[in-house]
Amino acid sequence: MIYLDANATTPLLPEVLDAMLPWLREGFHNPSASYGGAKEARRAIGEAREKVAALVGADPDEIVFTGGGTESTNMALKWLARLVGRKTGKVVTSAIEHSSVLRPIETFADVGYPVARAGVDGGGRLRMEEFQAACEAAREGGGFTSVMWANNETGVIQPVAEACAIAKECGLAFHTDAIQAVGKIPVNVRELPVDFLSLSAHKFHGPKGVGVLYIRSGCRFEPMVRGGGQEQDRRSGTENTAGIVGLGKAAELALARLAAKEHPGAVRAAFEAKVVGEVEGVTVNGDLLHRLPGTSHLSFGGCEAAGLLILLDDLGVACSAGSACMTGKQQPSHVQKAMGFSDAKAKSSLRFGFSCLTTMDEALAAAEAVKKAVAKLRRVQGGSTGPVVVYSA
Ligand SMILES: Cc1ncc(COP(=O)(O)O)c(C=O)c1O
Structure with a gap:
């Protein structure tokens, strides 16, 4: 079988699987416990955090591990909707978002948030004048924006830098679904001041069911998933050590490919x-x-x-x-x-x-x-x- 569906998912690289296996066998301990094995798991998670941070130019503390891309986008959007409030808060997005952004935003519209969906041109790129007008309309009452970095169907890369600058200038928070972009093209949050960014391991040869929500240091955030306070209380639940280690390895390999322009x-x-x-x-x-x-x-x-x-x-x-x-x-x-x-x-x-x-x-x-x-x-x-x-x- 010739596999040409890499936007849907990618196979694990052998190095990623090798990195994960010990954490599915002897390294099974709960990373929150106090004994040696647990400390080892915590250390491995810390290393993976550094590798993912390096891939997107973030600080390790800004990286929150999640249960995948869909969870990351939902965490960001649901928090932002709560933060801005539906009385005045507007939601500005594009007409071509993935369902993991479209669907939560539909639920906001259902309960009364005004939602503007800027269109795209025939080549599938965001119409900046529509996006700008929608952001301007939200300037007074506040709100937030979500624009994908690259589209999952067409692969078209969106003008995120321009969109982010417009949103910021209008005082709106900016989330980007970078799930198709990270690991494939350079994505750097030091150069592009997004507030929130979602990524997913399985799109660049990591495991399924593990992702990241990047939260810029200083941005307010309250968790969607509450419980034992893991991930600095930003996403509770016993960590998926093997998945996180696999994501870290996939990030390290992706960074090397990007550096080599492969x-x-x-x-x-x-x-x-x-x-x-x-x-x-x-x-x-x-x-x-x-x-x-x-x-x-x-x-x-x-x-x-x-x-x-x-x-x-x-x-x-x-x-x-x-x-x-x-x-x-x-x-x-x-x-x-x-x-x-x-x-x-x-x-x-x-x-x-x-x-x-x-x-x-x-x-x-x-x-x-x-x-x-x-x-x-x-x-x-x-x-x-x-x-x-x-x-x-
Ligand atoms: C652009 C985009 N956003 C979000 C997702 C959802 O990510 P996940 O499959 O990790 O939940 C995908 C995956 O298909 C995607 O392509």
Whole structure:
């Protein structure tokens, strides 16, 4: 199987698994206890905290381990909603957020918070003038903002630095869902003054079910999960030592790859060049100048993505239609709608996700499989092939 769904999740690197195993065996002690084994676990968690902090340019004390990306975003957003209060507090976000941001914000809207969702252009980037106008409207009564660093469906990198500067200038707190960005492109909270940032280990070859909420030192915060007071009382619950150690190792390896400028960009480029060059009617979607190096979002004129997925699975290629959460649903995703895709284009789009483990041979073999699958589907459907190759901006 050629795995091209790295935006959904990535496999553990062998070094990560090796780092975790001792903490699932003899290192099982509760890190809050007083004896030697527990102290060892505390030390390992401390080291992992330093490694994750180094990856994003934070102080270790600003790192709060959580049960994954969704928990991190919920912790930040639910606290911010409480902090600003629904009487005057406005929520400003984008129209293309992941469901782990969209859904909590929907619940705020249900109980009366005014919510503004700034749109995106055809390339999937935030429309800054809409975002700015929404922030200006919130200046008086206060509020908070949440803008993702990179989109999970298209891989399009958002203008977070500009958005953060606007939010700050209007006196609004800023959270970013950096779950698709961290470990893949440089993310540094020393250079970009976000208040809160969410990240998740399994998107960069760490384990599932462990993430981080970065909370800038000096920002007020009250916990969503209360109990034994772990994580400096910011997220209670006995620590997942093995998961946290795995996250730390994955962070260390990701930092080394970033320093060496190792990324799957060349592999993706070879894949796209072959698909676009040898298959008619292919559109490469998303802003080509601002994309994660490992994401390719393509539309195949006249082909149903659902059919392509089945044929590709038969040919040994795992990829996805839009976001993983939308798989199986026939409606265009909210991201595709926000980008102005027609229904037909949305239904003919696939997402391919490459990671540092994807080889050039795999990418080229996958492109060959795509070619076969498209040809077969077009034969069966008897549909048109779309006349030209089009790149959207
Ligand atoms: C942009 C984005 N935000 C949030 C999440 C949720 O993260 P997790 O799977 O760790 O809960 C994902 C994962 O699909 C994502 O891609």
